[in-house]
Amino acid sequence: MKRAWLALLPVACVAPVLADEVTSGPKEGAHVTAFHVNDITGPNKGKALCYV
Amino acid sequence: MFARKADDNLASFAKRIDDLVAKNVDKEAKGTVVLLGKKDDFSSKLETIAKDKKIEQVPLTVSVDGEKGPKQYQVNKNVNFTVVVYNKDKVVTASLAFDKLDAKQQDEALAAFAKVLGVDPPKSSGDSKKEDTKKDDTKKDSTKKDPD
Numbered sequence: 433m434k435r436a437w438l439a440l441l442p443v444a445c446v447a448p449v450l451a452d453e454v455t456s457g458p459k460e461g462a463h464v465t466a467f468h469v470n471d472i473t474g475p476n477k478g479k480a481l482c483y484v
Numbered sequence: 485m486f487a488r489k490a491d492d493n494l495a496s497f498a499k500r501i502d503d504l505v506a507k508n509v510d511k512e513a514k515g516t517v518v519l520l521g522k523k524d525d526f527s528s529k530l531e532t533i534a535k536d537k538k539i540e541q542v543p544l545t546v547s548v549d550g551e552k553g554p555k556q557y558q559v560n561k562n563v564n565f566t567v568v569v570y571n572k573d574k575v576v577t578a579s580l581a582f583d584k585l586d587a588k589q590q591d592e593a594l595a596a597f598a599k600v601l602g603v604d605p606p607k608s609s610g611d612s613k614k615e616d617t618k619k620d621d622t623k624k625d626s627t628k629k630d631p632d
Contacts (some may be wrong), residue, residue: 456560457486457568457579464574467554469516469545470523473534480548483516484574 485593486518486559486566488551490529493585494565498544499537500594500606506541508601512572515542515597520553522546567593571600 458464466482485501487494494517501515519526523546530544553559559566565582578596582589591608598605 454560454563454581455579456558456563456566456581458557458576460576460578462576464568464570464576465554465556467557468548469518469543470548471543471545472523472527472530473539473545474543476543483514483543483545 485516485568486520486547486553486557488520488564490519490526490533491585493590495533495537497585497590497593498533498539498542500590501597502537502539502542504594504597504601504606508603509541511601511603513597513601517542517544518553519544519546520549520551520559522550565589567596569593569596569600 464484466484468480468482471477471479471481485497498517501517505513505515507513517530519530526546530546533539534544547553549555552561557566557568560581563581563583565585567578567580567582568576569578569580570576577600580589580593580596582593587608591605595605
């Protein structure tokens, strides 16, 4: 019975770490799509345009 | 990349992207910094960064979609810096989420960018500091060996 508890313990410790992984942005393999920005610097300063 | 704040680390990172883009114009390298928030809150800071860091290749911009950013990019509202790297076919090769943009995070993001360009990653900002220290040490050593 002790062996079963020992075997389960590592799983219980790892699970919260995986759950805390923070992600942001499109997933790898996805296609990026157009979106607009207000350009503040550079040759297009003052324009609203898409750089994708 | 998407950023929720324009701090000194963002400024240095933008400069490093700018350098990498400038060196790989022939490979059609491009980069854009997109601040998530109100245009009026970031305009002056971004102009200062571009001027001080002499950023010429990478436009510093503010999203028209405000703090949420473009919906289709699924930018996490709790993440300060999101770096999206994609190839010529516009396929995402990496999406990186950072709370801060220290040298370590910058190096990771630039390595992903360099990989998609097929070039060696730029030297770490930490490495350049070490090299400077080595140069200083060399100077000191040469002074010791040749006092004249």
